[in-house]
Amino acid sequence: MSLYFTEDHELFRREYRRFVENEVVPIAAEVDGAGEFPLQVLRSLGKQGYLCIQLPERYGGASGDVMMLVVAAEEMGRASSGIDASLLVHSIISVNPIYRFGSDEQRERYLPGAAAGRLIGAIAMTEPDAGSDLASIRTTARADGDSYVLNGTKMFITNGSIADFIVVAARTGPAGHRGISLFIVDTDRPGFQVARRLDKLGWRASDTAELVFEDCVVPANSLIGELGRGFYYLMENLNLERIVMAADCLGLARAAIDQAKQYALDRKQFGRPIAAFQDIRFMVVDMESSLRAAELLTYDAAWKLQSGVDCTLEASMARYVAGEMVNRVTGDAIQIHGGYGFMMESDVQRFYRDARVMTIGGGTSQIQKEVIAKRLGLVV
Numbered sequence: 001m002s003l004y005f006t007e008d009h010e011l012f013r014r015e016y017r018r019f020v021e022n023e024v025v026p027i028a029a030e031v032d033g034a035g036e037f038p039l040q041v042l043r044s045l046g047k048q049g050y051l052c053i054q055l056p057e058r059y060g061g062a063s064g065d066v067m068m069l070v071v072a073a074e075e076m077g078r079a080s081s082g083i084d085a086s087l088l089v090h091s092i093i094s095v096n097p098i099y100r101f102g103s104d105e106q107r108e109r110y111l112p113g114a115a116a117g118r119l120i121g122a123i124a125m126t127e128p129d130a131g132s133d134l135a136s137i138r139t140t141a142r143a144d145g146d147s148y149v150l151n152g153t154k155m156f157i158t159n160g161s162i163a164d165f166i167v168v169a170a171r172t173g174p175a176g177h178r179g180i181s182l183f184i185v186d187t188d189r190p191g192f193q194v195a196r197r198l199d200k201l202g203w204r205a206s207d208t209a210e211l212v213f214e215d216c217v218v219p220a221n222s223l224i225g226e227l228g229r230g231f232y233y234l235m236e237n238l239n240l241e242r243i244v245m246a247a248d249c250l251g252l253a254r255a256a257i258d259q260a261k262q263y264a265l266d267r268k269q270f271g272r273p274i275a276a277f278q279d280i281r282f283m284v285v286d287m288e289s290s291l292r293a294a295e296l297l298t299y300d301a302a303w304k305l306q307s308g309v310d311c312t313l314e315a316s317m318a319r320y321v322a323g324e325m326v327n328r329v330t331g332d333a334i335q336i337h338g339g340y341g342f343m344m345e346s347d348v349q350r351f352y353r354d355a356r357v358m359t360i361g362g363g364t365s366q367i368q369k370e371v372i373a374k375r376l377g378l379v380v
Ligand SMILES: Cc1cc2nc3c(=O)[nH]c(=O)nc-3n(C[C@H](O)[C@H](O)[C@H](O)COP(=O)(O)OP(=O)(O)OC[C@H]3O[C@@H](n4cnc5c(N)ncnc54)[C@H](O)[C@@H]3O)c2cc1C
Pocket: 089, 123, 124, 125, 126, 130, 131, 132, 133, 155, 156, 157, 158, 159, 200, 203, 208, 357, 360, 361, 362, 363, 364, 365, 366, 367, 370
């Protein structure tokens, strides 16, 4: 037990880690190489009750708290940050707007299936010309009798080509954030199309796609909550998203450091383990210290969120610091491995590639810094 985690959290960590070691570690390198999300992992997690754990039991969840989500993200991130990306989008980011703002009918229709791993979820906000500036999206949803007609293109959508339902941000009103609404779109609707699957540098074990909506008609009851409130609903989830993404960085960094440390002890040059050279062992010291700092920021933000305390500042700091940290740490892990670290057969090269997106996806480092600056009273 620690300051932040109870015995229940530690028990969950042990069980979840066992699952990850049995079912994810053995395939992590292979699915990265193939650029395929392993659907069987998601189905298997669903059977074990490990998806959407934050939902109440009546929707198939475990009423898990924020620290439990942190534990799951850390443990999956240690084995495969790519798989974790798909799981976070499915289990938390696509499902939470439905749970928090959707109708009872929408909850009954999507949440138990998502928690069981029968239905796969995605969330489509980003567009070719609207990334950080989400309020500038151009995808439209036009009311037409008992329906809405969606038109537009969405870019970089995780789970985009494998999803059964997608929470789509679309414009229903004037320009700016007040004109955005959220809709649930079943992917078997005519007019929905996967334009292409995107090949990536890292997170190759997650599915990423460009999506097109062309006169895609959805029933009026696909609207989540109130018209024009979509932007606010998305903002409500942001702190949790930043915290679980930071936790994914922690797991990934842990994996890289463990391997680097072991290699520094095993590898001999000049008749001594390379850990005997101060430059190498101090590199590991810096890696461990910066991971610890990011852990404490993340746990503190998670604890505040769980306790109902405003944590926008801490969540953005955690996301920013963890994202930058994991890039440095995975780069150093390659350095410690020397030429072996540069080879595709090493794990650390995968960690390094997976880390690269951590200052981009789900809000760039620059955007986190803008949020932090605002909270510090520096935006005048
Ligand atoms: C692998 C992957 C998976 C993703 N999955 C999803 C998903 O499932 N659903 C979804 O909707 N989106 C998803 N995204 C999109 C992601 O959230 C965006 O990539 C991210 O928000 C940045 O937007 P952008 O890529 O358009 O970059 P831009 O916003 O165009 O930014 C380009 C550069 O300009 C900088 N910049 C922009 N505005 C400012 C500013 N105000 N101040 C300082 N610098 C600024 C940025 O920091 C960045 O360095 C995913 C992205 C990736 C790479």
